[in-house]
Amino acid sequence: MSHDGQLNxxxxxxxxxxxxxxxxxxxxxxxxxxxxxMLQRGRVFTVNLLGKEQKPVAEHFVKPATTIGEKLKDVPYRPGKTGAPVLTDAIAFFECEVREIANQHGDHALVIGEVVEAGVHRDEPSLTLMDTGWHYGG
Ligand SMILES: Cc1cc2nc3c(=O)[nH]c(=O)nc-3n(C[C@H](O)[C@H](O)[C@H](O)COP(=O)(O)O)c2cc1C
Incomplete structure (x- = not known):
């Protein structure tokens, strides 16, 4: 995502x-x-799909930002149409503009985005949660 020149x-x-x-x-x-x-303020995000060999990239982006922008320092990217980062090494991406943010009651917000741009860098199968052996749950 991107807000006021800052990226995360x-x-x-x-x-x-x-x-x-x-x-x-x-x-x-x-x-x-x-x-x-940043999503509430900047209202844009990119979904970058990783390839099967890119678990280390997923691992890198799991940690919370200590300083905004710091997680993108060592990862090649270009600003997309929305300004949000498109990772150069991702297999594919889609860029979104935030249309709605909902879920007043939960511990996660539901961010609804409209896809305004998309592209494929490499036609390969994507890394799935199952491939990583991780889970994201309470
Ligand atoms: C396998 C896995 C899946 C995750 N999925 C999500 C998710 O869908 N939504 C979310 O908010 N955080 C998810 N996380 C956690 C975020 O990656 C983590 O909270 C991150 O530190 C947030 O970074 P930030 O504080 O720089 O925004 C996931 C973590 C793991 C390990």
Missing amino acids: AFTASWLTQVSFTPPLVALGVRKDSHSLV
Whole structure:
């Protein structure tokens, strides 16, 4: 995501499509994360899909930002159409503009984004949660 010239990124698994027309995706985002604040302010994000060999990249983005921008220092990226970072080594990406942020009651916000740009860098299978052996649950 991008806000006021600052960039951040985090590893996410709670993502799903929620509309064909317009193309919308919903992302569950921890309310105590740095990323939610940036999404509320900057209103843009990129979903970068990683390849099977890129678990270390996912591991890198799991840690909370100590300083905003610091997690992207050693990872190649370019600013996308929305300004949010497109990771150069990701296999594919889609860029979104935030249309709604909901879920007053839960510990994660539901961030609904409209896909405004997308691309494929390499036509390869993506890294899944199952591949990592990790889980994201309470
Ligand atoms: C396997 C895995 C999946 C995750 N999925 C999500 C997710 O869907 N949404 C979320 O908010 N955090 C998720 N996280 C946690 C974030 O990556 C983590 O809270 C990160 O530190 C947030 O960074 P930030 O504070 O810089 O925003 C996941 C973590 C792991 C290990």
